[in-house]
Amino acid sequence: MWTSGVGLYEKSMAFVIVTKPRHLVPHVRRTAAFIALLALSALLPAGCSRSGDTPASNMSAAREAKKERKELRDNIKKIEPFFKPMAKPAAYDWLASHNEPGQTFDEYLDADPVKPTRERDAIYILPLGTFTPQQTKIVAIASGYIEAFYGLAIKMLPARPIKRPLRIKDSRRNTYTKVEQVRTGYILDELLKPLLPADAAALIAFTPEDLFPDPSMAYVFGQASLENRVGVWSLARLDDNADFDTFLRRTIKIGAHETGHMFSMRHCTKYECLMSGTNHLGETDRRPIDACPECTAKICWISNADQASRYKTLAMFCRKNGLVKEADEFDRKSVAISNS
Ligand SMILES: [Zn+2]
Ligand SMILES: [Zn+2]
Numbered sequence: 001m002w003t004s005g006v007g008l009y010e011k012s013m014a015f016v017i018v019t020k021p022r023h024l025v026p027h028v029r030r031t032a033a034f035i036a037l038l039a040l041s042a043l044l045p046a047g048c049s050r051s052g053d054t055p056a057s058n059m060s061a062a063r064e065a066k067k068e069r070k071e072l073r074d075n076i077k078k079i080e081p082f083f084k085p086m087a088k089p090a091a092y093d094w095l096a097s098h099n100e101p102g103q104t105f106d107e108y109l110d111a112d113p114v115k116p117t118r119e120r121d122a123i124y125i126l127p128l129g130t131f132t133p134q135q136t137k138i139v140a141i142a143s144g145y146i147e148a149f150y151g152l153a154i155k156m157l158p159a160r161p162i163k164r165p166l167r168i169k170d171s172r173r174n175t176y177t178k179v180e181q182v183r184t185g186y187i188l189d190e191l192l193k194p195l196l197p198a199d200a201a202a203l204i205a206f207t208p209e210d211l212f213p214d215p216s217m218a219y220v221f222g223q224a225s226l227e228n229r230v231g232v233w234s235l236a237r238l239d240d241n242a243d244f245d246t247f248l249r250r251t252i253k254i255g256a257h258e259t260g261h262m263f264s265m266r267h268c269t270k271y272e273c274l275m276s277g278t279n280h281l282g283e284t285d286r287r288p289i290d291a292c293p294e295c296t297a298k299i300c301w302i303s304n305a306d307q308a309s310r311y312k313t314l315a316m317f318c319r320k321n322g323l324v325k326e327a328d329e330f331d332r333k334s335v336a337i338s339n340s
Contacts, residue, residue: 072300076294078293084271086268086276094277108264116303123152123155141321142248150256162182166182172215174219183213188223201262220234270294
């Protein structure tokens, strides 16, 4: 059982994950720049307990687990050439203002991370609000990417609107943009929690609405409660007059990054990685849609994925959805794992 409290605080695009929320509180300035606070406490049960295992089968399972970890460690070296080491941060980049230690594969294993369980092995996605045709398409593709990336079934729930009028405390006009914003606590507690299916590792709502977490903050990209296995991510600030592919890549990156946090993955500081923190859209745009060797080992471990096959699946998915550059690279990574 994973019982540590986990807090995620987000500034601009990214989230920081720490083991105890109270350690972060002094660092959170309630300014317009800070955008998300993920209040998390006791978490999902981790791992699969298998009733009826004999001591012999336990030993066999332990040997298999050791072999699997060795393979994953060996694969780290094989795909390292595809990733850039983390560059020295520019003035407004995430690492210029966040002193983070990073997290290797072994450190992740030692941290007793949250894993999907046999009973909770699906990610539910709820489109929440009124979407443009383009936003609908982007959410569908991003959901498919998360499915291929984490090897977990995605179950799409029927889209539903946010009914108006909202109570005064649940909605406001943003002072600067004059756009209506919806309070994240209302979405998490009153809309998502009652919908949470028993087999959900997580229920994630994508919404075109702009969000705010409390009156002191200007806006928030997203907020989640791992304790309750629900989260909401906004598309409102990802579009930014970008072309379709840029908007799609941003949404994929945000969705896959946040899902990684929901499985206890911390920010990556070793490589330019999907799991690195980002402070602004420019930083997000220069990051890959893939995770680095260390973070990929974590994902293959939690999903029991064969790494070469997983890359092939991702290549096919990207090719089908017009992400040709990424598709070619996933194919090359698959070959690198298989050939060496
Ligand atoms: Zn993050
Ligand atoms: Zn990484």
